Amino acid sequence: MIETIHIYHTNDLHSHFEKWPRIRSFLKERLAEHEAAGEPCFLFDIGDHIDRSHPYTEATLGKGNMAMLEDLGYDAVTIGNNEGITLAPDDLDGLYRGVPFPVVLGNLTRPDGSLPDWASEEAILTTPSGIRIGLIGATADFTSSYESLGWRIGKPGAWLAAAAPGVKAHCDLVICLSHMGSTADDRLAEEAEGSVDVILGAHTHHVYAEGRRIGETLIGAAGKWGQYVGEITLSFDTVKGTLVDSSATVHDSETLPAPGDDLSFDAGLRKEAERLMADPVFFNPAAMPESWTGPSPLSKFFSDALRIHTDADCAMYNSGIFLGGLRAGGVSRMDLHRLMPHPINPCVIELTGEELEEAYDLSFDPEWPDIRLKGLGFRGEVMGAMIHHRLTKSEDGRLLVAGHPLDRGRTYRLATLDLFTYGFFFPSFKLLPKKYFMPEFIRDVLAEHAVRMFGAAGS
Numbered sequence: 001m002i003e004t005i006h007i008y009h010t011n012d013l014h015s016h017f018e019k020w021p022r023i024r025s026f027l028k029e030r031l032a033e034h035e036a037a038g039e040p041c042f043l044f045d046i047g048d049h050i051d052r053s054h055p056y057t058e059a060t061l062g063k064g065n066m067a068m069l070e071d072l073g074y075d076a077v078t079i080g081n082n083e084g085i086t087l088a089p090d091d092l093d094g095l096y097r098g099v100p101f102p103v104v105l106g107n108l109t110r111p112d113g114s115l116p117d118w119a120s121e122e123a124i125l126t127t128p129s130g131i132r133i134g135l136i137g138a139t140a141d142f143t144s145s146y147e148s149l150g151w152r153i154g155k156p157g158a159w160l161a162a163a164a165p166g167v168k169a170h171c172d173l174v175i176c177l178s179h180m181g182s183t184a185d186d187r188l189a190e191e192a193e194g195s196v197d198v199i200l201g202a203h204t205h206h207v208y209a210e211g212r213r214i215g216e217t218l219i220g221a222a223g224k225w226g227q228y229v230g231e232i233t234l235s236f237d238t239v240k241g242t243l244v245d246s247s248a249t250v251h252d253s254e255t256l257p258a259p260g261d262d263l264s265f266d267a268g269l270r271k272e273a274e275r276l277m278a279d280p281v282f283f284n285p286a287a288m289p290e291s292w293t294g295p296s297p298l299s300k301f302f303s304d305a306l307r308i309h310t311d312a313d314c315a316m317y318n319s320g321i322f323l324g325g326l327r328a329g330g331v332s333r334m335d336l337h338r339l340m341p342h343p344i345n346p347c348v349i350e351l352t353g354e355e356l357e358e359a360y361d362l363s364f365d366p367e368w369p370d371i372r373l374k375g376l377g378f379r380g381e382v383m384g385a386m387i388h389h390r391l392t393k394s395e396d397g398r399l400l401v402a403g404h405p406l407d408r409g410r411t412y413r414l415a416t417l418d419l420f421t422y423g424f425f426f427p428s429f430k431l432l433p434k435k436y437f438m439p440e441f442i443r444d445v446l447a448e449h450a451v452r453m454f455g456a457a458g459s
Contacts, residue, residue, distance in 0.1 A: 001237070001238045001239060002237055003039075003040070003127060003129050003131060003235075004039050004236075005039070005040050005041075005042070005131070005133075005173075005234040005236060006030070006039060006040070006041040006042070006232075006233055007041070007042050007044065007175070007198070007200075007232040007234070008030065008041070008043050008230065008232075009044045009045070009046060009232070010023065010044075010045050010222060010226070010229060011045065011200070011201070011222055011224075011230075012046075012047070012048040012080065012202050012223070012225065013045075013049045013050075013051075013065075013224075014048055014049075014050075014051035014053075014082065014225055015049070015052075015053065015056070015057040016051075016054075016224075016225035016226050017054070017265060017269055018226070018265075019226035019227070019253040019256075020068065020226060020265060020266075021258070021261050021262045022253050022258060022259065022262060023256070024068070024071070024259075025257065026229060026257070027072055027229070031043075031073070040128060042075045042125060042133070043073065043074045043075050044074065044075060044077065044135075044177055045074055045077040046080070046177050046178065046201065046202035047077070047079050047080025047082075047083065047177075047179035047202050047203070048081065048083070048179065048203070049062075049065050049069065049077075049080070049082075049083070050065045050082055050083055050086075050095075051343065052082075052343045052441075053342065053343060053379040054269075055269075055273035055274070055277065055337050056269035056270060056272060056273040058277070058333075058337050058341075059272070059273040059276035059277050061087065061094070062083065062095045063094070066099055069099075069101070070099065070101070074101050075101055075102075075125060076103075076104050076125070076135050076177065077101060077104070077177070078104050078105050078137035078138065078139060079103065079105055079108070079139050080140070080179045080202060080203060081139065081203070084108065084146065084151075085146060085149065086343045086441075088149070091439075092116075093116060093117075093118065096118035096119070097117065097118045102120045102123035103119050104121075104122065104123050104136060104137035105119040105120070105121075106119075106122070106136060106137065106160070107138040107139065107154035107155070107159040107160075108146070108152070108153055108154075109151070109152045110151070110152070111150060111152060121163065122136050122163070122167050123135040124171065129238050131172045132171040132172050132173070133171060133173045133174075133175060134167035134168065134170070134171030134175070135177060136160055136163050136164060136167055136174065136176050136177070137160075137176065137177035137178065138154075138156035138157075138160050138177075138178060139153075139156060139179045139180065140156065140179055140180050141154075141180070144434075145418075145438065148436045148438040149438050156178070156179075156184065157184045157187055157188050157191070160178070160192065160196075161188055161191040164176070164192040165192070165195045168194075168196075172241060172243075173197045173243060174196050174197050175196075175197065175199075176196050176198070176199045176200065177200055178201050178202065179202045180201075180203055182201060182206045185199050185201045185219055186212075186214055186219075189214035189215060189217035190215065192217075193216060193217065194215075196217050197216070197217065197234075198219075198220065198234070198246065199218070200219075200221070200232070202221065205223055205224035206221045206223070207221055207223040207227075207228060207250060208220055208248060208250070209249065209250050210247075211232070211247065211249070218232065218246045218248055220248040220250075222250050223250070227252070227253060227254070228250040228251060228253060229251045229256075230248065230249075230250050230251075231248065231251065232246065232248050233246065233247050273334065273337075274334055277332055277337065278334060280332050280457035281336065281447050281457055282331055282455065282456055283329060283330050283331070283455075283457055284326055284327065284328050284329060284330075284331050284450065285454060286328050287325060287327055287328045288301055288325055289325040290322040290325045290326075291319060291385075292319050292322075292369070292382060292384035293319070293369065293385050294319070294385050295387060296319070296322075298322055298325055298326055299319055301326070301449070301450075302322075303315050303387060303389035304389075304449060305450075306415045306442070306445055307389060307390070308449065309346060309437065309440075309445045309449070310346055310347075310348045310435075311348075311413070312348050313401055313413045314356075314388075314389055314401050314413075314415070315387075315388075315415040315416065316359070316360070316363060316388055316389070316391065316415075316420075317386070317387055317415075317416050317417050317420070318368075318383045318384050318385070318386055318387070318417075319384035319385050319386070320373070320381065321342060321378075321417070322340065323341065325339075331447075331450070336446065336447055339443065339446075341379045341443075342377055342378055342379045342380065342441065342442065342443075343377050343379075343441060344417050344441060344442050345417075345418045345436050345437055345439075345440065345441060345442070346415060346416075346418070346440070346442060346445055347415070347416055347418045347434055347435065347436050347437065348414065348415055348434065348435045349414045349416060349429055349434045350411055350432060350433040351412060351414060352408065352409060352410065352411055352412070353401075353407045353408040354408040354409075355432065356399075356401070357399050357406055357408070359426050359428065362426060363426075368383050368385075368425070369382065369383060369384055370383070377418065390402040390403075417442065418436055421434055
């Protein structure tokens with residue numbers, strides 16, 4: 001007898017809720033159809049469902065996202081880096097503790113090597129005919145970020161390849177929930193050949209319209225931002241105990257039927273976020289305008305905030321992080337989120353005077369201000385001009401740090417943003433000693449300084 005198993009998967013929504021009503025209606029309809037036909041059906045999310053650049057996710061610290069998955073009856077999830085490294089450990093615990101589905105995640109542990117109590121190295125799902133489906137999962141290796149937060153992160157591909165044979169030994173099928181990227185998925189399919197039947201991929205936002213097959217392993221991937229819903233169909237011979245066929249496709253959410261709340265759903269979430277984050281954090285005595293073309297009152301205020309928070313000698317960052325000015329009067333969490341929605345952390349880089357001068361000169365690249373930067377945590381429009389704090393040139397052309405001539409042999413502490421440590425703009429920053437300040441975002445640093453300067457609202 002051949003049993004048909006249907007699997008639907010989402011990944012990398014990044015809190016782009018614009019298409020969620022269509023996805024929700026489509027999945028509910030498909031679930032009902034398969035149930036009526038007596039065919040088992042499972043739903044999986046492969047991580048980065050949350051993104052704190054959306055005010056509703058910020059206001060609920062992702063719990064609103066989990067409620068959406070619960071409403072649809074998801075059967076299992078794994079986490080992405082947006083869950084793992086943009087939330088404080090207590091908030092990550094709070095996000096998943098008590099959810100009604102397994103969080104399959106084998107490569108994230110406490111410092112003592114134990115799994116968090118909400119995570120499982122494997123999960124077993126069983127179809128009505130008794131087919132046992134083993135699930136394993138892992139998330140991308142952001143070692144320095146996880147360690148800064150007090151977690152230990154293992155190499156995801158190595159962990160999955162080692163775990164798969166043991167799960168296969170007591171399951172009929174093995175499905176991997178992989179938030180580690182397309183190249184790593186390919187490598188896993190090769191290394192675990194015969195042990196992994198399906199890999200559901202994520203992280204690099206790739207799309208496999210008809211799946212990708214490496215050896216006997218089928219890989220599915222559904223892009224980003226809810227643009228697609230992935231579907232895997234498996235045909236299993238229950239007499240022989242073997243998988244006889246598998247196929248993959250994706251459904252373009254743009255073409256799915258629009259339910260009644262198609263246009264109002266996201267707007268409603270944003271309105272709820274306004275309510276949840278309406279209370280003022282501090283009162284600003286005077287407006288601070290911003291500028292993307294150079295220094296501004298707002299950049300001066302934030303520069304002080306960043307340097308003091310990190311105990312740095314000087315600071316350098318891009319003006320495009322400000323998506324508006326800071327108004328006079330009460331400033332709420334919602335105002336701060338609108339101003340700086342980025343999930344970006346402050347960072348300090350230790351570098352010699354010579355290396356600092358090279359970075360300073362490089363920062364005047366005339367092409368940078370107009371770059372429409374995507375990824376790296378940036379959620380703005382353009383990169384904007386570089387802001388230099390306590391970094392100036394004297395009349396004779398020498399670089400001054402906090403008013404003193406640069407000492408090329410001295411070690412300096414440069415405050416910047418984590419997005420500049422990945423090597424795309426300043427290649428040397430990737431290799432230099434650095435410290436990430438986590439879990440605070442740059443908007444938290446600004447708020448902390450404002451409370452220090454002006455007092456907390458209500459105090």
